[in-house]
Amino acid sequence: MAGPKYPGFDTLALHAGQSPDPATGARAVPIYQTTSYVFRDTAHAASLFNMERAGHVYSRISNPTVAVLEERMAALEGGVGAIATASGQAALHLAIATLMDAGSHVVASAALYGGSHNLLGYTLKRFGIETTFVSPRKPEEFRRAIKPNTRLLFGETLGNPGLDVLDIPSVSKIAHEAGLPLLVDATFTTPYLMKPFELGADLLYHSATKFLGGHGIAIGGVLVDSGRFDWEKSGKFPQLTAPYAGFHNMDFEEESGTRAFLLRARREGLRDFGACMAPMTAFHILQGIETLHLRMPRHVESTRKIVSFLSANPSVEKILYPEIPDHPDHALAKKLLPKGCGAVFSFDIKGGREAGRRFIESLRVFSHLANVGDAKSLVIHPATTTHYRMSDEDLKKAGIGPGTIRLSIGLEDPEDLIGDLNLGLRAAAKR
Amino acid sequence: MELALSGRKAFAYTAAHAFDPNLCTIVFVHGAGLDHSWWGLQSRYFGYHGYNVLAVDLPGHGRSEGPALANVGEMAGWIFALLKELKIEKTILVGHSMGSLITLEFAARYPESAEKIALIGVAYPMKVSDGFLDAARRNDPAAYDMETIWGHAPQVPFSGNPNPGMWMYGDTLARLARLGPGVLHTDLAACNGYAAGVDSAAKVKCPALFILGARDMMTPPKGALALAKAMADSRTVDIGPSGHSLMAEAPDATLDALIGFMA
Numbered sequence: 001m002a003g004p005k006y007p008g009f010d011t012l013a014l015h016a017g018q019s020p021d022p023a024t025g026a027r028a029v030p031i032y033q034t035t036s037y038v039f040r041d042t043a044h045a046a047s048l049f050n051m052e053r054a055g056h057v058y059s060r061i062s063n064p065t066v067a068v069l070e071e072r073m074a075a076l077e078g079g080v081g082a083i084a085t086a087s088g089q090a091a092l093h094l095a096i097a098t099l100m101d102a103g104s105h106v107v108a109s110a111a112l113y114g115g116s117h118n119l120l121g122y123t124l125k126r127f128g129i130e131t132t133f134v135s136p137r138k139p140e141e142f143r144r145a146i147k148p149n150t151r152l153l154f155g156e157t158l159g160n161p162g163l164d165v166l167d168i169p170s171v172s173k174i175a176h177e178a179g180l181p182l183l184v185d186a187t188f189t190t191p192y193l194m195k196p197f198e199l200g201a202d203l204l205y206h207s208a209t210k211f212l213g214g215h216g217i218a219i220g221g222v223l224v225d226s227g228r229f230d231w232e233k234s235g236k237f238p239q240l241t242a243p244y245a246g247f248h249n250m251d252f253e254e255e256s257g258t259r260a261f262l263l264r265a266r267r268e269g270l271r272d273f274g275a276c277m278a279p280m281t282a283f284h285i286l287q288g289i290e291t292l293h294l295r296m297p298r299h300v301e302s303t304r305k306i307v308s309f310l311s312a313n314p315s316v317e318k319i320l321y322p323e324i325p326d327h328p329d330h331a332l333a334k335k336l337l338p339k340g341c342g343a344v345f346s347f348d349i350k351g352g353r354e355a356g357r358r359f360i361e362s363l364r365v366f367s368h369l370a371n372v373g374d375a376k377s378l379v380i381h382p383a384t385t386t387h388y389r390m391s392d393e394d395l396k397k398a399g400i401g402p403g404t405i406r407l408s409i410g411l412e413d414p415e416d417l418i419g420d421l422n423l424g425l426r427a428a429a430k431r
Numbered sequence: 432m433e434l435a436l437s438g439r440k441a442f443a444y445t446a447a448h449a450f451d452p453n454l455c456t457i458v459f460v461h462g463a464g465l466d467h468s469w470w471g472l473q474s475r476y477f478g479y480h481g482y483n484v485l486a487v488d489l490p491g492h493g494r495s496e497g498p499a500l501a502n503v504g505e506m507a508g509w510i511f512a513l514l515k516e517l518k519i520e521k522t523i524l525v526g527h528s529m530g531s532l533i534t535l536e537f538a539a540r541y542p543e544s545a546e547k548i549a550l551i552g553v554a555y556p557m558k559v560s561d562g563f564l565d566a567a568r569r570n571d572p573a574a575y576d577m578e579t580i581w582g583h584a585p586q587v588p589f590s591g592n593p594n595p596g597m598w599m600y601g602d603t604l605a606r607l608a609r610l611g612p613g614v615l616h617t618d619l620a621a622c623n624g625y626a627a628g629v630d631s632a633a634k635v636k637c638p639a640l641f642i643l644g645a646r647d648m649m650t651p652p653k654g655a656l657a658l659a660k661a662m663a664d665s666r667t668v669d670i671g672p673s674g675h676s677l678m679a680e681a682p683d684a685t686l687d688a689l690i691g692f693m694a
Contacts, residue, residue: 003562003573004580006600007588016598019590052476054593054682062595070596075588080605081597227605232494249447255475257468257493258605259597266596 009076009192010293017071031283032064050248051267061270065279069286073212073222076191076289077204080227081262083270084220084282088187088207089115090275091221095183095203097273098265099151099239102128106152107145109136109166110397111159113207114387116185117394120154133397137328139170146178151236153180157196158188158337161346161382161406162320162399165329165336172200179234187211187373188342192296199336202229203261208285210373211343214295218284220277223265227258240264295375295411300340302414306407309418310347315355315425320399321345343409344372346382352403355428356381359405362427365412365420377410377417432485433494436512442494443467443513444486446478455546456519457693458510459486462528462552463618464578464607466493469527472594472682473689482693485522487513489533491614499617503529503625507536514544525549525689527678528650529622532557535658538639539631549640549692551685552647552675554654555628559619567616574615575607584646584674593682603676632661639665640692642685644673 007015021030037056039045047053056062070082085091096106108120110133120131134141136155146153153175155166166184175182181202186194190211196204206212208220231240231253240260243249247267252260270276288295307324310316322333322341333341349355360368366379370386380386382400395401409417432443432450443458444467457477459470467474467486478484489506491499500506510533514522523546526534531553538545566574579600587599607615639662643652652669659665668688673681 003566003577006576006580012588015589017591019586047476050475050479052472052479053686054472054595056595064591064595067595068591071592071598074596074598074601078601078604079598080602081592081594083596227602228608230609243447251447254444254494255468256471257466258602258609259468262596 012072012075013292014290016075017068029065029068029283029286031279033279034063035059059279060274060276061266063279063282066277066282069277069282069289070222072286072289073206074224077224078195078197078226079224080258082222082224083262083265084208084222084277086221086275086277087219088185088205088209088221089119091205091223092116092119092185094223094265094269094273094275095205096124096129096152098261098269099181099237100129101239103149104129105147105150106131106154107142107150108133108153109155109159109164110134110394111136111162111164111399112156113160113185114382114390117387118389133394135397136164136166139167139174142171143174143178146180150178150180153182154184156185156188157194158322158342158344159399160188161344161386161404163322163327163329163341163345164399165322165332167332168196168199168201168336172202175202176200179236181229188344189337190292190296192292193300193339193342194337197226197228202226209371211296211299212292213285213288214291214373214375215284215288216371216374216376218281220281220285225261229261231260297340298411299343299409302411302417303343303345303409304340305414306409306417306421307345309421313425315350315429317348317350317403319345319347344406346404346406348401349403349405349425349428351428353383356403356405358430359424359428362424363420364423365416366407372406372408374408375411377412378408380406382406434513434516436509436516439490439496440494441490441496441513442488444470444474444484446475446484448478448484450483450517454481454483455523456483456485457523457525458514459484460510460524460526460530460533461487461489461492462530463622464492464610464615466606468493469606470678473678473686476686477689477693485513491611491617497611497614499614500621501617502621503532503536504540504627506533506621507540510537511541511544520544521546523547523549523693525551526553527551528553528675529557529618532622532625532628535631535635536627538637539627539634542634542636545635545637547638547640547692548635549642549689550655550658551642551677552644552650553641553658554650555625555658557622557625557650559623564616564619564623567619570612570616575604578607578615579603581648582675584644584672584680585648586646586672587674587680592679594679599676599679602679629657629661632658635662637664640688641665641667642677642688643667643669644675644677644680645669645671646673647675649675
């Protein structure tokens with residue numbers, strides 16, 4: 001018997017979470033630029049505060065425009081719900097702050113965005129949360145690093161900047177055997193290229209600033225919960241399974257089952273830490289998501305052309321892109337990323353740091369800046385920018401050398417991009 | 432609240448309140464494959480507004496030990512045993528979908544114990560298609576997809592969730608993914624096999640409220656007519672745009688209907 005069908009990805013990208021505005025008929029998502037919401041009466045107010053009725057109270061906790069983005073991302077990822085945050089870093093912090101107290105421990109991939117490495121390696125240490133970094137290419141290292149106080153395994157779907165492919169099925173199995181959830185940063189892949197929940201991840205987040213928005217005009221993050229991790233069964237998360245005096249002695253798991261994590265993250269994390277997303281930002285990110293399914297194939301197609309061009313250039317020492325057969329994760333990428341490995345990759349230029357400088361400063365179409373996932377093509381030198389706080393040893397672990405250049409391929413004519421790179425490589429080769 | 436029934440752990444959500452023998456008790460009974468948290472907002476409201484609340488997990492669901500019970504009559508008997516254990520002589524029952532059949536059967540079998548009943552998303556007969564039953568028997572995820580898609584109004588994927596930031600399809604699928612093997616099939620077979628509907632409705636002596644969604648694909652509103660007609664004292668609230676998951680799709684309207692009924 002043929003069963004009913006879910007709407008396709010493209011349709012959800014345009015419609016999930018929103019129907020025409022009931023007040024005005026507006027088809028586009030209205031920007032509810034308001035801090036707060038009028039209560040019908042005192043009883044209604046009390047019921048909203050005590051979670052007896054659904055609705056909005058204050059835009060730090062929830063907002064109708066932001067809620068459309070949250071629901072749409074949950075639909076695209078196959079989660080139970082989502083929380084939009086002020087940035088991708090805020091999303092990572094919200095996940096950790098919801099699950100952990102001082103004395104907790106994280107096992108994380110060593111191949112992380114520099115900001116995430118800072119948060120885990122330095123900043124959270126001040127608050128008593130320690131991290132052990134392991135190779136994303138060796139799932140067994142995750143297992144060996146787990147301690148009695150470990151509460152989370154964490155990695156990026158595609159590591160930054162070496163594009164290490166996280167073996168989510170293997171790492172999630174290790175996590176679940178230890179009664180722990182796996183959180184992934186899915187920024188580089190977006191739900192168009194990979195569905196981490198289908199591979200075993202429990203929680204994920206995006207820097208929505210990148211491909212989701214695509215326009216480079218808004219900073220934001222989204223934290224999504226699969227709802228599949230059984231906090232009660234794990235027994236390691238009293239934050240979700242024991243009465244909490246900070247919210248009327250609520251036991252979040254008992255109260256809401258599959259929604260426990262998001263309930264505490266919203267009702268405590270957004271309430272107390274306050275890193276919420278502004279409604280205008282949610283609107284901007286939504287405009288990007290509406291064309292995600294059109295942009296990502298073009299990003300990947302152009303990236304393949306540029307990788308092919310660079311592969312044949314004698315000034316290029318090494319390219320780190322998993323679709324190249326000699327990339328260490330080529331076979332895994334074919335399995336986990338059949339639609340492509342994204343549009344961010346790095347390569348090593350011959351001549352080290354000085355050649356890198358000449359290359360970047362000769363480019364005219366590529367913009368030299370600290371971002372990825374824009375419709376415009378971007379370039380950066382990680383060792384002196386995004387990852388500059390990392391030690392040489394940590395840089396090596398993350399696959400970054402002194403001549404490593406990171407590119408983010410945009411939506412320009414790929415021939416113009418190749419022409420620009422050709423100019424840069426010629427300049428780099430001059431002595 | 433946890434207690435032992437016939438030596439097996441049983442759980443009921445109480446909205447974090449201790450049982451007060453001076454208060455009226457409302458028992459919430461969930462539908463096929465679900466658990467107490469399906470009642471989230473509604474059970475919490477009454478728990479904080481002068482009632483004892485018992486949002487039960489039926490055997491084999493949520494936090495209650497299995498096995499799942501095979502038919503609606505046994506499930507009604509389990510509710511009665513739970514009340515007896517807690518020394519509750521009379522109660523209001525609110526049931527959804529399969530839980531509405533259990534509520535109906537409870538009121539018919541134990542009329543002295545039922546003060547009022549509310550039946551949400553109910554139809555009789557509650558027939559389940561062979562394809563749905565077969566998929567559930569095989570523990571095929573296709574059964575979860577059927578429950579999810581047919582369990583909501585068609586517009587749900589294209590409209591906002593009243594609960595900010597939540598995705599109804601994803602939530603239902605995540606709940607079903609936690610079920611033990613065979614539990615959904617046992618529930619669906621119990622709904623499909625329930626044959627006492629109109630006869631039991633005629634035995635109901637207490638007031639009854641029907642809360643129905645016009646876009647309910649699983650239990651279309653016309654399917655409740657025969658039951659309502661057979662009852663001595665019933666009224667119906669139609670919640671226009673809602674599908675089968677009324678507590679999630681139209682939480683305020685469902686709650687308001689219940690508040691009006693309890694008054």
